[in-house]
């Protein structure tokens with residue numbers, strides 16, 4: 266007798282900053298039969314995925330492909346391939362995921378210089394540019410959309426300054442790709458990492474990346490050193506003293522790009538079902554149209570914010586740099602935030618997120634991302650949150666939240 270029941274996850278309304286609900290078309294795509302990784306039918310799907318990623322990243326870069334692993338595998342692949350031990354890396358931090366960039370850069374052996382901003386704010390680009398001029402780093406690593414604080418960092422001026430000063434700039438766009446404008450080429454970003462489980466609404470497990478020829482040149486230099494080392498039996502008494510090989514096999518972009526090139530040099534075994542999912546997810550994004558999709562995210566944010574404020578709740582953070590797809594709400598004084606979240610999940614099947622570090626117990630984070638970013642979800646959440654807050658003794662104006670959101674939809 267089998268002790269385990271058949272898998273039957275409860276249907277949820279997921280209003281977190283990821284993972285979010287997945288379009289049934291993506292789930293269906295994941296159930297198709299496996300193809301061999303060098304089957305021309307499969308490699309054609311890989312090529313489609315690269316082409317669609319270029320469109321979503323808004324780039325002409327040759328290299329745009331997914332890393333097999335969660336978003337941080339993409340970050341780690343880019344940083345371990347671009348940072349040589351001893352390189353100076355500047356990380357302007359304004360939330361939890363800036364610290365992740367710092368940690369990975371340090372593990373790559375970089376001399377890391379950080380800037381730190383109070384949580385809830387972002388940098389005036391001039392502050393970052395002044396730090397670049399002062400510190401003269403080899404590389405700048407920065408987050409675009411910080412899900413821990415719900416803020417968005419303007420990148421265009423920073424990207425252009427880096428290009429002028431010949432500094433590589435790497436961007437964590439895990440939370441923004443497919444939900445808010447991200448212009449890889451126009452903003453002069455050298456390497457960018459996206460996430461699947463947020464605005465692209467594909468399950469977690471792949472990290473789309475793109476990088477340009479400036480980044481590729483550094484990777485290629487390190488690759489030729491590695492080849493030289495192997496041929497000389499590991500003797501590093503030549504050029505290898507100046508340039509060091511990439512210290513990862515799984516995340517070595519020089520090997521991965523050979524696998525994604527027409528040469529198809531074997532590396533790992535591509536994640537067939539995840540590739541189907543990503544391809545379908547990207548197809549859905551492009552079919553909706555990027556501008557239409559951004560407008561949908563803005564509309565749902567406007568309705569959500571109007572509803573929360575009409576209820577009497579206050580938002581966290583500097584409103585001028587609010588990230589469209591993540592809304593941070595202050596937990597009313599005296600209310601147990603975790604009890605509210607549990608009741609939302611248990612009684613209404615709705616999940617919202619708690620928070621990290623200094624914001625723990627202070628705010629809830631509500632995501633309006635991808636397939637989860639819908640009128641139905643916003644209205645359900647507002648109605649449910651009102652009911653749960655009343656149960657927790659909060660004096661709110663009942664009925665006002667849903668009505669305020671309906672005013673936005675019906676205007």
Ligand SMILES: Cc1ncc(COP(=O)(O)O)c(C=O)c1O
Nearest residue numbers: 335336337362410412437439440
């Ligand atoms: C901005 C940002 N960067 C990086 C990550 C790390 O992604 P993952 O958990 O998929 O490795 C996250 C995850 O929530 C994120 O929000």
